Amino acid sequence: MSGHSKWSTIKREKGAKDAKRGAVFTKIGNQIAIAARGGIDPTMNSALALAIEKAKQANMPAANIQRAIDRVADKNAAVLEEATYEAMGPGGIGIIIEVATDNKNRTFPEVRTALTKNGGRMADAGSVMFQFTRKGVINVAATGEDALLTILDAGAEDAIEEEGEIIVYIDQKDLAKVRTAIIEAGLTVTSAELQYVPNMPVEVSDPETAAKVLRLMDAIDDLDDVVNVHTNADITAEIE
Numbered sequence: 001m002s003g004h005s006k007w008s009t010i011k012r013e014k015g016a017k018d019a020k021r022g023a024v025f026t027k028i029g030n031q032i033a034i035a036a037r038g039g040i041d042p043t044m045n046s047a048l049a050l051a052i053e054k055a056k057q058a059n060m061p062a063a064n065i066q067r068a069i070d071r072v073a074d075k076n077a078a079v080l081e082e083a084t085y086e087a088m089g090p091g092g093i094g095i096i097i098e099v100a101t102d103n104k105n106r107t108f109p110e111v112r113t114a115l116t117k118n119g120g121r122m123a124d125a126g127s128v129m130f131q132f133t134r135k136g137v138i139n140v141a142a143t144g145e146d147a148l149l150t151i152l153d154a155g156a157e158d159a160i161e162e163e164g165e166i167i168v169y170i171d172q173k174d175l176a177k178v179r180t181a182i183i184e185a186g187l188t189v190t191s192a193e194l195q196y197v198p199n200m201p202v203e204v205s206d207p208e209t210a211a212k213v214l215r216l217m218d219a220i221d222d223l224d225d226v227v228n229v230h231t232n233a234d235i236t237a238e239i240e
Contacts, residue, residue: 107223
């Protein structure tokens with residue numbers, strides 16, 4: 001299984017730049033606040049532990065992390081809701097958009113506008129989702145057969161070496177457990193999160209279409225309430 005694509009690489013590079021500007025902190029803070037509903041102790045709440053780890057990797061200040069956790073007990077804080085939207089993009093690609101918002105009446109039009117301005121459109125519920133499977137995805141800073149075997153022994157369903165790292169796929173309920181096993185085996189985990197992984201990637205080989213896809217994905221990802229965006233586009237075109 002390989003859900004990785006040019007967008008995955010670009011999103012990570014973009015995330016690093018956004019982190020330098022602090023633009024990513026709101027998104028991660030919302031993820032932490034939602035995860036904390038399951039318990040504010042990260043040792044007992046694996047979702048919160050993963051969200052905090054993501055925050056630390058983005059160099060989010062400890063005070064910001066604690067404020068996000070404290071929102072659970074703050075009766076004056078705006079209540080966050082999670083929502084998932086389905087969309088279609090250029091070249092017939094499918095898109096899954098995850099949001100965390102205190103006002104769906106604001107967020108939904110913003111997502112729809114970003115889509116329509118960039119060659120995409122909202123899709124009916126269920127019309128895109130069946131093309132994806134919810135999986136745990138771990139990025140490991142390692143290469144080589146020994147590392148692959150170590151990762152598989154740690155409980156991974158699949159592991160693929162790609163662009164100087166290993167992409168690991170796990171059943172979503174085993175994400176935290178396998179992540180811990182990989183770290184305990186002496187390997188470095190650079191990210192670990194739940195993703196919608198495409199069952200059958202849609203190849204985008206035309207440079208013009210590929211550029212449109214990336215502009216659309218970028219526009220969606222730039223929205224404050226969007227916490228993650230996934231696509232089944234496999235961009236093979238060379239883009240200047």
